[in-house]
Amino acid sequence: MSFLLKRLAGLAVVLLVASFLVYGLLYLVPGGPMAFLLGNRSGTPEQVAAIRAQYRLDDPFLLRYLSWLGDALTGDFGSSLVYRQEVAALIGSRVATTVLLVGYATVLISAGGIAMGLLAGLRGGRLDTAIGVLSSLFLATPPFVVGVLLAIVFSVGLGWFPVFGPGEGLLDRLYHLTLPAITLSLASAAFLARITRASVREELNREHVETARARGFGERHIVRRHVLRNASIPVVTVTGLNIAGLIAGSVVVENIFALDGLGSLFVRAILQRDFAIVQAVVLVLVTAFVLINLLVDLCYSALDPRLSR
Structure with a gap:
């Protein structure tokens, strides 16, 4: 406490x-x-x-x-000079799009990045090399380039996903946000995969793991009990930083795919010199960043109680 x-x-x-x-x-x-x-x-x-x-x-x-x-x-950020509306109402009507986009991208980053990192760290060999090359490619490609390529291939070319707009209703919104979420998550997932691989490899070479092998424990038991838990602390750190970074990255992605979220509202407010909206959106984003850091700290204490002393 x-x-x-x-x-x-x-x-x-x-x-x-x-x-x-x-x-x-x-x-x-x-x-x-x-x-x-x-x-x-x-x-x-x-x-x-x-x-x-x-x-x-x-x-x-x-x-x-x-x-x-x-x-x-109290939630009162004043009135917008441009829109002639309460700033809180403008943010409230757009925050759901940004939250869904960041949440969707977080799931993709966590699932994809950790899975690739575990495979590379535990299997090694050609699979490790292939994942390393793929992660390097994702890290080297800017999000706006990824977004344009995905839109050209999967929207214009194949017609699998819509190009613009957030959609209506939960399922339709998730469908519309698939390409933006992939765009937002690729580089972060690649970085998380590298950190996960490095953490797993480091734990596999530790003395207590070698001792467990010498005592005859199975590899699955060793990985589950001795490797994953200890390797999870740096992974949690990077995941938290990535989620916080997604909040800033959503500004670019929302403008690429014409999503009416907080990022696009923020950019328009700066261009239109809408004083109240700029202040309110920055404060909301900073608050979200701080709360994510708090969740990361709580995860630390759950994984290793010694860190909470």
């Missing part, structure tokens, strides 16, 4: 600092927030006054930050 409380306290501090940076960095734009909000428009005195009132720009900076943070904690 003390381990969990320490982690929660640390993550609360990280989120507080992150929220301050998210709110404050946009005020470092040359000309201040008004230059960011107005863009190339001059704005009438009435419009300028309305914007200053909406964002409380006449108040001291710290007071503005605390007011914004208090509203954000």
